[in-house]
Structures are given as C-alpha cells and as structure tokens.
Amino acid sequence: MPADNKPMRVILADDHPIFLIGLKVVIEQGHRAQVIAEAMAPDELLEKLREHPCDLLITDFMMPVEDQNDGLRLLERVRREHPTLPIIVVTMLNNAGLFRSMLALDIQGLLSKASMANELPAAIESVSRGKPFIADSVQQSLREAADYGSDTLVALQDLSPRELEVIRLFATGISVGAIAAQLNRSKQTVSAQKVSAMRKLGLANDAALFIYLQEHGLV
Template sequence: MNFQPLRVFLADDHPIVLIGARAALEQSRTATIIGEARSTDEVIRELSRLPCDVLVTDFTMPGGELDDGIGYLRVVRETHPALPVVVMTMMANPGIMEQILSLGVLGLVDKADDLELLPLAVRSAVVGRLFVSKGLRDLLSIHRTSGGTQDKLSPREMEVVRLLAAGLGVNQIAEKFGKSIKTVSRQKMQAMRKLGLANNVELYQYARENGMII
C-alpha cells in the first residue's frame, strides 16, 4: 500500500527554522510542504485558500496583526476547527503551554530539540494523539505536580501579564481584546496582587524569570 504524504503548511519567522523543519519533514517522507509563511497574517490568509492536513507553526511571529501567540492560535482554531496544529517554540513557561494545549493544539515541539521530532509530532497530530517533546513534557509534569504560582491567575490575567511584559500598554491591550481600559487595568492589578508584585519592574522580572517573555 502506497503511503500518501501529509500536506503540511509550515510557518516561522526565522528562515533557518523553516529550512530545518522542511528538511526534517520531507526527508522522513512524512509530508509534502504545500505552503510557508513568516507571519501570522500570512498563515490566516493562506490557510483560507490552501487545504492542508496539518499546520506546523511557530508560537509567536511578530509583525502581523495577530502578534500574540494565544490570540493567533485562537483565530486558527475558530477559522479551522478541525485542523491539527503542531506548535514549535522556545518558551519555557508551563502556564502558557497549558493555555496552548487547552486550545486543542496536538503537538508541542521544543526548538532546542532535534527537529527530527517533527515527523513524529505531525503523524501523532493527524490521528488525534498528543505529542509533547521530552523537555517540555518534563516542565509540564513538574508544574502540574507542584501547582505553580501561575495557577492563581485566570487565562485572561496571564495574557495581560505576558503582554505588559512584552511592552504593550494597558490601552493597547484593551484595544487588542476589545475591552475597556478599566477592565484591563483591573485584570492587571488582580494579577499583580495574586503574584505578590508591587510594580511594573517586578512584573517584568517575574515574566522574564518564568519564561513568559519569548
């Protein structure tokens, strides 16, 4: 029986990662790369015209309208609810990883690992089986066992903290989420209180130390 390669759409803003991921997938004969993108805007636009079996994507790709990784993945899930997604990332934050998985992402691959793991992640995703590379799996396991401080935060509070640490202001975050400035300010203050943070400097330091700045 002939094996039909999976149609994969590949997205990353770093050309060297695109080259490495393409090589790993094509050399394994797992996939045919039907398209590539270097921004979230390109991904959303191209997916609407290029049918594919799996999306393999970076978590954050600056420059597009959807420059927040969680927001980007939400749009992908809303517009293509049945599409298996594998995320490549350099993050080391289990709280954000939990958010990604809660969106139905079926693969998490650490860019620090060998990209030869990608074919396995893609094959797992297409049959609905979760794949998380070992280093990230260990982080998630420790987080779930210990119950880290980020468990205190709601998903929206975590997003607000992450975006503030990335340099966005309260006004920008309010516009991004379609919320009032008062609501975002309240979420910021609630998050800081839960984490025991006194000011923006401590918030930035917390985000950096906990892998929230990617």
C-alpha cells in the same frame, strides 16, 4: 488525514527564514509529509490556510509583526477558523502556563525548537494517527509546575472500571467510535465515559489526558 499512500499536506509557519528552511527539510525527509505552503507572519498564515486545504499546520508560537505578537491570540483565531485542523506548535519558550494555555486550544503537538530535529518526525507520525505528541521537555516543565500533579493520583481511584477501560483504549490511538464497537457500547456512552473520566482527573483536553496516562504507566 490523507490516505496512507499519500503524504500529509502541511502548511508551515515561522518568521525566521533559515529556521523555515530547516523545518521543511525535517518535515519532508521521511516522505511522510509535504509542505504545500509557507508563511512568515500571522496574516500570511491565515491567508495560506484559507487558500490551501491541508492536513496539518506546523507553526512557530511567536511570529511578531508590528502590534501583533500574541501567539495565543493567533492560535485562537486559527482554531476558530479551522476547528478540526491538527496543529503542531514549535517554540523556544519554556513556560508551563503558556504550554497549558496552548493545550487548552486543542493543540495536537507541542515541542521545543531545541530538539525539533529529533522530535518533529515523531510528532508528525503521532498526530497522523490521531494521538497527541508532547515533547519530553514540555512534559517536564508541566510536571515541575504541578500542572498534572499528585492530586490526580487520588482521582484515578475514583474512576469506574468502564471509565478506566475507555481511557486506556483511547490512549492507544483508537477512536471513540472504534472503542464503542470493540466494547459493544454506543458511541454516546463511550464518549460520556471518557468525558466523565477526564472531569474526575481534572484534565481539560485529550493532550492532557495522554500526558497523564503516559506518566502513570497506563499507555
């Protein structure tokens, strides 16, 4: 992420020109981020990502072009080529299975186009601080599909005090290294305790962990 006094460099992708304009206005209105490149198709997005170093990708999930309309395939390719790039996905879809698949690709932000004007600035701010942002509507869809259901309530009791301590601190946006320094443990130990806690809770990634902690009042 850039220094605090510099706007985040954003690449923006959407296949609808009017919506692309609207997204750019929302992104730049708070001077927290600046759009440095835009794309309207998958191949163009991949080209822009190679040409322009950036701090964040904000992309529509579906950008159909000829035979290529698989949003997950595009996200998988972006993730392979840019494994550490923060990604926020905006979508009109409301499908818990797709949401879960996107989160499994380590997507940092996931929100609906319907509430984009209200939620996108908060998503950018959250991701800039290293915390995932999952829109309320997405969380509701996941809850209704029982993706993060009652089974994890029992598992919470199985966490050791140190595992619980680590994931509580992680949920506040503190990095694993900072947690290690605060608790006077090695970074490897803290990382292992976080991974162990997530495995016990049945959570696949940091976004799923954040949703779980938020739902159960641990954030």
